Amino acid sequence: MLLCPPKARSRLRRLPHFWLLHSSEIFPMADLNDAMSDPQGDPEGLGLDLAISPAGRVYLEIAHGISGAPAAPAATRIRKAWERGAAHGLLQLGAVELVTALPPSLAFGREFAHLFMVRLTALAALAEDWANVELPAPRAELEQLAAAAPPMTGAEYLDGPVLDAWWVDMHTAVREDIAASGCAIDSWLRGKHPSWNLVGRVCFHLAENKGNELAPFAFLATCASHVSKDARVQHVPLGRALHNYSQAQDRAGLLKLLLPVHKAAERSPWLKSLVDEGKVFHPLAWSPPEAHQFLRNVSLFEASGLIVRIPDWWKPRHPPRPQVRVQLGQHASGIGLATMLDFKAELTLDGEALSEEEWRHLNAAGDGLVRLKGRWVEVDREKLDAVLAHWKTVQRSAAADGISFLQGMRLLSGAAIEGDAPAAPAETTAEWSTVVAGDWLHDALAELREPGAGPDPQPELLAQLRPYQRKGVQWLWWLNRLGLGGCLADDMGLGKTVQVLGLFSLAKRERDPGPHLLIVPASLIANWQAEAARFAPHLRLLVAHPSVIPAGDLAALSRHRLADVDIVVTSYASVARLPWMADVQWSLVVLDEAQAIKNPGAQQTRKIKTLSSRVRFAMTGTPVENRLGDLWSLFDFICPGLLGSAATFSRFVRRLADSEHVDYAPLRRLVQPYILRRLKSDKRVIADLPDKTEVKAYCALSRVQASLYQQSVEALATQIETLEGIERRGVVLAFLMRFKQICNHPSQWLGDGAYGPHDSGKFARLRELTEAIAARQEKVLVFTQFQEMTGPLAQFLHGVFGRSGLVLHGGTAVKARAALVEAFQHEQGPPFFVLSLKAGGTGLNLTAASHVVHFDRWWNPAVENQATDRAYRIGQKRNVLVHKFVCRGTVEAKIDALIEAKLGLSNQIIEGGGETLLTELDNDELLRMVALDIGSAMVEAKAG
Template sequence: MNRPSHSTPAPSSDTLAPALFVSPSGRFHLDPGTGEAVASLPPRIHAAFERDALAGLLQLGASELATPLPPSLAFGRELAHLFMARLCATPDLAAQWDSLELAAPQAELARLLAGMPPMVGAEYVDLACLSTLWDDLLGQARAQIALSDGDVAAWLAHQHPSWNLLGRVCFHLAENKANPDVPFAFLATYAATVSQQAKVQHLPLGRALQEYAGEANSEALLRLLMPVHKASEQCPWLAALVASGAIFHARAWSPREAHQFLQNVPLFEANGIVVRIPDWWRPSQPVRPQVRVNLGEKAAGLGLGAMLDFNVSYALGEETLSDAEWAELRAAGSGLVRLKGRWVEVDQARLDTVLAHWKQVQRGIDDGGDGVSFLEGMRLLAGVGAEGAASPALDAAGADWSRVVAGDWLRGVLDELTDPARAGRLEDAARPGAELKAQLRPYQQDGVRWLYLLNRLGLGGCLADDMGLGKTVQVLALLLLAKRGGDPGPHLLVLPASLIGNWQAEMARFAPGLTVLVAHPSALPSKALAALPAERYGEVDVVLTSYGSLTRLPALRETRWSIVVLDEAQAIKNPGAQQTRAVKQLHSRVRFALSGTPVENHLGDLWSLFDFICPGLLGGAKAFGAFVKRLEQGEHAAYAPLRNLVRPYILRRLKSDKRIIADLPDKTEVKAYCALSHAQVGLYQAAVQALQEQLGALDGIARRGMVLASLMRFKQICNHPAQWSGDGDYAPEGSGKFARLREIAEEIAARQEKVLVFTQFQEMTAPLHDFLRTVFGRAGLVLHGATPVKARKNLVEQFQQESGPPFFVLSIKAGGTGLNLTAASHVIHFDRWWNPAVENQASDRAYRIGQKKNVLVHKFICRGTIEEKIDALIEAKQGLSNEILEGGAETRLTEMSNDELIRMVSLDIHSAALEK
């Protein structure tokens, strides 16, 4: 089993534990772990997953019922165990097997989904995915039973004794409305025969003593009663029924006895006993009266400082109980109580504890007079305590007897945040109009509404759309809306240095009405930048800076910003890093983060991110760390409250979502601007000087040859100094392109997507492969002119497999035509051919018939170099006849005058230099 792709280099530690992960197609797989950690799972589990992922899940759910498992595998077991329980609850399973249809239980699957623990690829899992998996598990069970000669009983017995048909004892509980003193009836039966109509016929369990009388049948009787015996070992009152023989006769039961039975239903089912109970009782969610806390019927103020009103009432389901009905409950005692025409479960001690707790909270709020803080209210609403863990005042059992609900104001806000399409009343206010020089797609309009609402409320958020879905243009629309709405800024955008050029170009293209200052050495000399007064920042709408510059320019941290936006916000995932601390020192009204990686699936990263966008929401670092540790040790029920807590502040759309992809063009091209390292700057300037010195001494063919050689040298220097020097030292820090490649590849790896990387130089294919291997944590493929023709088909087949290599490095001459590589949804042109037709042919290895995903093409361009100027030249000629560039841009450059050529190749040092 290949390890899934990760967004960071493969760790050298030998403690990486086994875990489930989900591929982009929605299939579950096992990452077996590394080193000694592999042994933390029994070999039989590894063996099952090596046969097939579905076989592995069935192994977990059918056979590993008591095996300690890490959270992701425990989730897989719970899912498969639900499948097995529903399968074995089918009456006369063996007789119906050939025609069996087992519908996926949507409510139960939704419950599982809500509590899904973090795992790689969790963003691909939804109800449709789990429903498909349910059907696949049935198919896997059919295949396994076919290998057992179709013997369902033998297969179940092989999985675990609890699934075997010998456990066909059934406990029945029914209402007996004729007798109010003993309003319930209990009967134990067994499946005696199967009728000609394939219906199971039940007989009282007492008949089994007659049916299996005699020494010859004692073993059969023992098999039949074994589940009852096993359950009685854990249930004293059942043991008493068995010992007295009362289990073999019908019994009239009081509400107390019926309640005692209902509380033990999970125990009976776990031991293989079939249970039939009234449909008003759900073992996982019994009907109970609850103390209901209503938060945010109205609010005082906005943002993190808003105060929410707080009211305590009583409820039964969605129905409010009057004081008189609550008093009636209190008088009825504990157990099953008849209320408003139905039986409900009452635990007076727990209700009293819960009520006292919330009354104490309400008294404290009334004394303060202002209500509950917005952050505390959100934690209470999600079921998470003040320090990011379950409320210390209420244990899990007590919490089941109370419910916190959102009032009208808060519910309206949360509905709009969790589903921006609902924010219809913001439709006009959240449209940037003609100021934005772009046509927003529907999902982008939803994103702008979401950002606009958070900004208006004074709350932060994380826009976590997939790469290529247009996070930049949505943020620009927000900034234009803020300017139109009277918010003069200034606003701050903090980016990786390699993205400053991209943002400058996008702002000039889509939002030319915004005034911009670039606080970075690529735009201003370092000394001038350091001397820039803080007042200067207030004279523009937007300031662009890098994470590195933020640590070096105190004025940025002293300025009061209106909106601060972090791009590639995973840069602050390490709370102790210098740039993270600098970012969190910023003063702003609202904070947003942009990230294309699934931050909600990495709890440590999640805390650091929310400590920036919504400080205090997840509590302190120490308390949250303890909370995570408890989750990892088995308190999995807290995953759902945590997800509910952060959900309103994360907006994530995937390219794989059909509602999104249907609206996207088939192929999107973006320019990935790169800076130069200091070594590249020195080599490039020396190459310009050498060209200038030689131009005057040559003409004709000699001049043309010298120019072409110089252009090749510029390309090689822009790629990596080692390509020009030939010394083989391809250290990543030596090249700005490698830095940009890492940023893009990490996001692709985190999404478990695949990428084609094209270069025109065969000698670059191996260094690129070795570098990408550290990013993806596994090897990729390489194809160039020296690759044997017979080997190419095998390389393509490997790449096209879902579990195949995640990246493919190709020379553009050898791999630019004739290959079908639709497994890739990204194409990177590491260096440019300077001929659009050739590049398009290469991109079309992924964008062709059979491609079901949007293809994102990244074209690398070094700022301030000939690469940027040639790109501008090509752009200017795109509307003209293709023949103009048919010979390639190199040919046109050789025809320029000496002065024109030097201007074309000269280096803009401020724009090109690589700074953090």
């Protein structure tokens, strides 16, 4: 399916994988709401956006809550076109909706499709048998288009090859569409939009005439008469073509031939005078001013249906011009965001400085086409002088200390968010000047793009880093040395944790005074403790959380008590509850799952942004660069000021959305140095990955779960005192089952059917995990050994993904299973599949999933591995990430630890098949095994 229906998007505002450019949930402040007002759109309240799947396919998102939708008639036309397929949808945008107001993602689709249509009309004009001639994709232009794409769902998958594939699909769709219409191509084009009226056989040629100094250019209008057998286009002078049509008394052909000339003359008084005087039908020798008039009208001629051939040194959108080159950061003073960059402005041509003599020559030559350094360039003295004066003013103001690092980075990217160059019009400044990095800044940015050899965190770090992980550590270390913040945004499963531990290890070796602050969701504290103990035991961790330190002692902690600590680990909620954290001068502050601060108006976000630190880092597995609201809030933490204030950034975004041409490239260039994102689909990464990665997902217990669990432990202790033999074994097995059910959800044991999401720590962890999976548009298998859990899990996941999933258990008809598998395997099929372990553990091929969740444990790795292999099998082209849920402080954690340690008891359990041999433990051993460690089990209940 290419359409995402409204009912399936009813919970859109809860989903992280939808980019809501104008959403008040992203920018809750009043000034942002005002700046991003919602134009009148579909009366049903539905918005439209383009999105890209992980396979590179473009599809249309239809959802409530997306603002900036086209007006109702256009929205209906666009939706109907997309129902026919993606290529037809793009064709609608580029061939029909030429003047329709569109949101940025649809405007990007229109720009791509419009480029295709321009090339198609040129092909149809020159080749009689156009349908059998290939239309090659313009690779360079498509790469530029991909770089300038606006944020949208799946934008991380967009590149030149993806647009190449769209191009091929569009050509196929056009052939099919024209064949189905039964019309000639010119009639088909007229049916799309009046501007596509195809006459297109008239060609205007401009060439250099180097033998004539007074008239160094030659003009000729021709008609493309036919295509030879070797596929070369044959031209005749336009005057001769007119004569041939007259002799043949082909009035219709004559009108068709002259129509684009007439249309262009109506819009260009200069061309009209040539046509009225009959000069356009004969070869002409032109002076530079005449040639310049022609070149300035090229876009107009092409829009009228004329074919234009000009010298390759002239680019209509970027003509050759002398420019003011601004060089920033040849040297630097200071460090971090306080760095000041030196500033130098000079007049150049193609990067070469102009001499005094060349500058005088420009002054004497006047405007238009001027010969400079052996080439023709365009000169507009008024604009050039204004831009030069502007930059000289900036240079004088920066003469003493230079300009700020943040202002320099905005100037370098071309994203003038704060109005960094207010004295000259922004458009004029961009056309007649360029900003380049000096030696120091160039080298610094080059190191960020491709970190060189740096200190190795080993041997202190007890991990064998993969090459891309080593680069990640070097990138973090280089930013740390520069005093700049950054965001490590690698895909889930690529090892962000070990990379950050590598950074902490290097900081300790280099005698960074610390302490460092690591802020994580409460549910991940145990994960970080386990990973640090495994890979970096030399780091001294203090967990500042009520689950480890009593609340009174925690509130009384001071800077003095942190003297012997390398890293303080705490939760997001604890930062807001512990005022002393804002009084400490931290060296590094690192946020894990940094999407937690995406709402800039939330109290938690504001508290975290008040922390004092030398450098700030963020970690996230979701594509923050595709959500402008999230992006601003994230950078307001890691690089405060780079994207300006919330109000100025929203105005900047609005200007981008309202501009005629879709171009988000400056914004991408601005943030790119501070985001390191590697995808599992990247060939440079995937070759370095294991096919399957298993990770533990530690879960807390809710208060209800902890209370029920403790009551069950006490009841078990009472009952087994007087029981023996088979009766005792039966009771133990029943209680072990009860413990599992309580760990899953209290409602499973109580049988009340409520299944409140907040009553289960596993449900909370599942939400965190699957929100990231949904943001990546990936698919997940969720296994449980309990059939009664499949329904509640499916209902819960429907709320996370905003779409229905699939369920398979022992009660599912055998005949229905093949259809379920086929639906899941489809690219646009359901995003999740909940399966009971026995029914779905064998015989199914579910390679569309790149994640496997074992919601509850079978306590038999062989059985779990069989289930995992539904995704990890022949035909799987992605790395599979396996998440095994374990409730801390419970029998689940203790048995998992035994299995990991491969101790005798765990081997007996594995070989004996689960819980059976636990019944053979004596009473004391059994009670120790099932006892509740309340401190570690109730992290989130004590403080989130």
